[in-house]
Ligand SMILES: Nc1nc2c(ncn2[C@@H]2O[C@H](COP(=O)(O)OP(=O)(O)OP(=O)(O)O)[C@@H](O)[C@H]2O)c(=O)[nH]1
Ligand SMILES: [Mg+2]
Ligand SMILES: [Zn+2]
């Protein structure tokens with residue numbers, strides 16, 4: 001006998017993601033999902049955002065490393081509330097984990113929650129975690145073909161940060177190609193050329209980010 | 220790990236439905252996966268075999284139907300398949316397009332006994 005069912009495979013994740021979204025909206029919190037390869041500069045960028053925006057917004061961070069708490073300790077040293085996800089070898093973060101993590105924060109005292117997703121270009125993009133928007137990072141040494149090879153993450157992000165822009169002279173990296181490929185996938189995507197090391201481009205990016213946050217929490 | 224999330228999703232979608240129909244065993248699970256929806260793990264059947272042990276779905280065969288990306292262009296009315304890496308109208312280059320298929324990521328039907 002055939003049974004027709006038509007059920008989303010990741011339906012439970014979508015449900016929980018919507019639940020997280022609702023909780024955050026009630027508390028006027030903006031959730032940002034930061035994604036990119038291992039070593040692309042996610043923690044460096046988050047640190048930079050904190051330094052530039054901590055006077056304007058109350059920021060919290062969720063760190064999603066597979067093992068160890070190195071990044072979480074870095075953020076903690078800055079005096080920013082941070083929790084480390086116990087992902088136990090997982091390749092992505094699911095909405096369920098974020099829902100659980102929210103209980104570790106005092107939501108009344110947070111305007112912005114930044115999630116550092118697991119270093120991986122593939123599957124984090126398939127899981128909504130209740131975010132308001134996504135920021136993808138691609139660093140120059142990774143190569144300019146990554147958008148073509150791993151489209152989903154870049155396509156679903158509102159901004160692409162091309163990080164380690166100070167390294168451009170040392171690599172065969174066509175940043176115009178990356179920008180074009182991203183726009184082909186998502187015509188509204190913003191592209192920023194940033195070096196968290198020299199600070200180049202960071203002000204532009206963080207300015208854009210700050211406007212996005214303001215729009216959400218003043219809703 | 221990712222494979223596990225997906226196989227659990229498949230089982231969660233299929234087993235209660237089979238039970239509701241009084242099935243004793245699920246023989247086949249048919250999935251429809253759009254090309255737009257991202258990667259679908261290659262060795263999913265192997266993971267599924269492990270995750271489905273002891274459920275109605277144990278031993279079931281996964282049949283995956285890939286759904287191409289089909290769009291309609293609001294500017295020139297082109298309708299047809301397009302490649303994954305360039306989401307725009309292949310005729311006029313327009314970006315004002317409607318996705319007709321390609322976003323599927325679901326369990327479509329079961330064969331049970
Ligand atoms: N030259 C240069 N190095 C950078 C820049 N941004 C980050 N790095 C270096 O890149 C390395 C990785 O940076 P992280 O911020 O830890 O990267 P991540 O994406 O958080 O890495 P994981 O959490 O391990 O996946 C560090 O050694 C940084 O100092 C940059 O703009 N230029
Ligand atoms: Mg990090
Ligand atoms: Zn995964």
Ligand SMILES: [Zn+2]
Pocket residue numbers: 292293294295296297308309310311312313
């Ligand atoms: Zn057209």
